[in-house]
Amino acid sequence: MAEMIAQISCASCPLRKLPAFSRVTEGEIEFIEKFKMGELHGKAGGAIYLEGAASPHLFTLLSGWAFRYKTLPDGRRQILNYLFPGDFIGVQTTLEVAMDHGIEALTDVRLCVFSRGRLNELFAERPGLALDITWLAAREERILDDNLLAVGRRKSSERIAYLLWHLADRAAESGLLNKDGSLDLPMTQQHLADTLGLSLVTFNKTLQRLRRGKFFSFENRRLEILDEDAMMKAAAVYRPSQPTRPLI
Amino acid sequence: MAEMIAQISCASCPLRKLPAFSRVTEGEIEFIEKFKMGELHGKAGGAIYLEGAASPHLFTLLSGWAFRYKTLPDGRRQILNYLFPGDFIGVQTTLEVAMDHGIEALTDVRLCVFSRGRLNELFAERPGLALDITWLAAREERILDDNLLAVGRRKSSERIAYLLWHLADRAAESGLLNKDGSLDLPMTQQHLADTLGLSLVTFNKTLQRLRRGKFFSFENRRLEILDEDAMMKAAAVYRPSQPTRPLI
DNA sequence: CGAGGCCTTGACGCTACTCAAGGCGCGTGG
DNA sequence: CCACGCGCCTTGAGTAGCGTCAAGGCCTCG
Incomplete structure (x- = not known):
């Protein structure tokens, strides 16, 4: 799926x-310009790292969505997190160790x-x-x-509310929201279920x-959070109160 | 619970x-000697960081066991991981952000x-x-x-087998095993259940x-793995086979 | 000797899982 | 142009796993 293409200047990098x-x-x-080896284009559904393979490369996601996952021998899959533009890929593993996700x-x-x-070069210089x-x-x-x-520790409805809220939050940071504040998600309900440790059926x-609560809408993969407070309540999220007491 | 005590030389640090x-x-x-501010002794059950409090300090665990956790507003607790001697504590948070665990x-x-x-000093020098x-x-x-x-993605029996195996593995790395290969764990079953997202009753x-399988023993908080293969099988762990194919 | 922490076990109910089937939208090819 | 297949979403039925409630035992400590 991977296709290497010519060098592009970092000065004009979209992430800036x-x-x-x-x-x-x-x-x-x-x-960074010296450190960069090139640019890679991948297609939707393609593998960037394969579980169990070693890769000598580090990446930054310039545009698009990706996710990290692990699987069990019998195929059960857990999605670990989603990657947004600007995210760094591959620090998790060291030189010698094979990718475990x-x-x-x-x-x-x-x-x-x-x-x-050349990572140690970067650290040194x-x-x-x-x-x-x-x-x-x-x-x-x-x-x-x-x-x-x-x-x-959350039950299924809380997990779903939490994840949708979290995704909206991160998308906003990365400037991925539509003008009207809605968000187009590229993943299927199977992906979301695999993120939350739920079966597809239970997720759906x-x-x-949750939809009957009307504090968000999520149809055809378009998500819009209509009432953030209600959303956080449904997700059992709380803004921690002020520090109880400082230690030492 | 915290008690600050006098400087001790890094050259004789037990971690070395x-x-x-x-x-x-x-x-x-x-x-490191210059970077070090002092040594802190804490008692079993004491808080090192409080959830929601900001702390200007970083720690290394010199000896003993600790764990990181998060809680929901209603008290449900999730233990995130266990800390062993040599583990670094506090990189997770940045200067300004309050501890979220x-x-x-x-x-x-x-x-x-x-x-x-002074972390940036360390990075620079x-x-x-x-x-x-x-x-x-x-x-x-x-x-x-x-x-x-x-x-x-694992079911309860797999989770427990996985966790016990994982703890034995890390303890071995840190030199915490007894001479006979057994391991004395300091945590209660409630801790272990909170690590795995299980209730105490289900855990027990x-x-x-699992005990009836006889491939490990775990009585009075003393753990011994008797048959590592059986343990890994019970945990649904597999050594990933050789890399399928290298990318780029 | 009593209290409290931890482990253990039984009874019961609910949550989430599996199995199964059908619908909708879209792309492809007859 | 319509039939078909496919991917994804949706819904119902039945079950199993895990959670809660409850109670008792053991050990340690005061």
Whole structure:
């Protein structure tokens, strides 16, 4: 599915428009340019990483949607998280270790390819960028924490409300919302069920039940959150109250 | 619960005995020494981080067991992962953001305290250590991936077998096994159930069922894996076969 | 000796799963 | 142009797994 294409300048990278990337300096751009190996285009449904294969590459998602997943021997699949433009792909694994999860494109994607072997160069020469990478990894870990809480301890209706709210939130960050605030999701209900540890049937039936609440709409893969408070309540989310007491 | 005590030399740090830390250079030790703010002793059951509180500190666990967790408003708790000696605590959060998970000590613990604000100094001056931190974060993410797969897609007996196997594995890495290969776990069945997204009762009943298989023993919190293959089979774990095909 | 923490077991009910079938929309080919 | 197949969504029926409630036992500690 993969097709390598010619170098494109980082200075004109679409990601630079995102607020999260605005403070990257000119010197850093210049360095990234050297670090970049090329650009990769993938088709919807194609594999970016295969489970169990080793890959010498790191990627940044330039455009499109993808997801990370793991499977059990008998085929049961768990989607770990969704990847949005600007997300870094592949820090999870080290040089020697084989990928223990797969990555698949949900839409056509454009990827920026980096050399994994030169990562220590980046750390040595551009500590600012290194810190950014670590920060991205930490953010991904927080998302995983949230997902684990949802799958482990929320009931089906809460899980669904949580996931839809979460996706809308991340999409907003990445500037993927439509003008009217709605969001077109590329994944099927099977994907969403596999994210939440639910069966497709349970996902669908619970979704029907949630739809009757009217605080969001989700038809033909178009999601719109109509009442955020109601949504958060349905998701059993709370904004933690102010710090109880600082330690040491 | 926290009690700050006097500086202790990093050169004699107990972690240096672990294979993972053997290659730290003298220069790096010297730097760590400056970066270190002190040592903290905590009692079993005490909070290291509180959910929702901001903390300006980073820690390394020197000895003892702890766990990270999140809770829902109504008290349902999900344990995210367990912390072993050598694990880094607190990279998950950035400077400004409040902790969105809590950390609690399972046994008495000794922590090495670092200044979070000086993290960029570390990245600037010691890229090798920075890479180590990122590597630790990536490893933690892999563990979370595995947990998410277990909680989302394994059934209760598989989850329990998986968790016991995983704990034995990590304990072995950290040199916590008894001479006879058994392992004394500090957590209650309630902790384990909260790790796996199960109720205490289901955990216990399923454990009884698993015990009849005789491929491990787990009595009075002492765990011993008697037949690793049977254990992995019960856990629905597989060593992934060789890479299908390399991409690009 | 009593209290409390933890483990264990039984009874019962609900949630989520599997199996099964049908509908809708879209693309393809006769 | 319409029939057909396919992917995806939807719904019903029956079941199994897991959760809750409840109670009792064991051990430790005060």
